[in-house]
Amino acid sequence: MKILVDTHTHTNASTHAYGSVLENLALAKQKGLEGVCMTNHAPALPDGAHLFHFQNCFELPDYIDGVRLFKGIEANIMGKHGRLDIDEGLQKKMDFIIASAHTPCYLPKNEKECTQMWLNVIKNPYVSALGHSGRMKVQYDYETVIRAAKEAGKCIEINSYSFRSANGIFAEHCRQIALWCKTLGANIVVSSDAHTPFLIGEVSAAVAFLEEIEFPEEQIINLNLKRFEEYFENQKGRRD
Numbered sequence: 001m002k003i004l005v006d007t008h009t010h011t012n013a014s015t016h017a018y019g020s021v022l023e024n025l026a027l028a029k030q031k032g033l034e035g036v037c038m039t040n041h042a043p044a045l046p047d048g049a050h051l052f053h054f055q056n057c058f059e060l061p062d063y064i065d066g067v068r069l070f071k072g073i074e075a076n077i078m079g080k081h082g083r084l085d086i087d088e089g090l091q092k093k094m095d096f097i098i099a100s101a102h103t104p105c106y107l108p109k110n111e112k113e114c115t116q117m118w119l120n121v122i123k124n125p126y127v128s129a130l131g132h133s134g135r136m137k138v139q140y141d142y143e144t145v146i147r148a149a150k151e152a153g154k155c156i157e158i159n160s161y162s163f164r165s166a167n168g169i170f171a172e173h174c175r176q177i178a179l180w181c182k183t184l185g186a187n188i189v190v191s192s193d194a195h196t197p198f199l200i201g202e203v204s205a206a207v208a209f210l211e212e213i214e215f216p217e218e219q220i221i222n223l224n225l226k227r228f229e230e231y232f233e234n235q236k237g238r239r240d
């Protein structure tokens, strides 16, 4: 299984990431990827990119050296109401929105609150994917949330970086989430969450597990560029 669109990558617009757009795309090209979503942290995170980064990113071309560049964002969920830290006007413009919970912005207190948060995020028509939802100590009602995500056409992100962090707890969460997605027939995107150009497209941990559980390839939306573009064109049609 080879994932040809990396849906979650950071550039040095956030100072804890280290590559320029050109460097990220050059490595993507070298690795044979067809597309990359640039998804820097939104402004509410202390080290997030400035709002101007997102407002101006449409100046960038759609293709760099043959690799499709999507202008995305990793937006911060600001409470159990599920609201994001960028306004609706900007949400409408972005090619790809990952909604993630990050500790400095908001962390649900318990499973009930976490479930509520995701259910509210899913109601947002502009959100494309639920970001690294296994990377929290607090879990959520996987069946309820993943079923709702499927009905709303949202993808669940299987974030390969989560498999490498925090003594295996998050990896275990990710496994459970992937298994529920398989059981319920929910769509996923598989991403690197790269903070350096060298890790663009590095999704081997996630792919190894998906292969182990024989995850259906037709439910992986970013398997290739054609499928990814068609899916999100369709999603735009649903909300307009």
Ligand SMILES: [Zn+2]
Pocket (backbone or CB within 6 Å): 074, 100, 102, 131, 132
């Ligand atoms: Zn994140």
Ligand SMILES: [Zn+2]
Pocket (backbone or CB within 6 Å): 008, 010, 074, 193
């Ligand atoms: Zn990230």
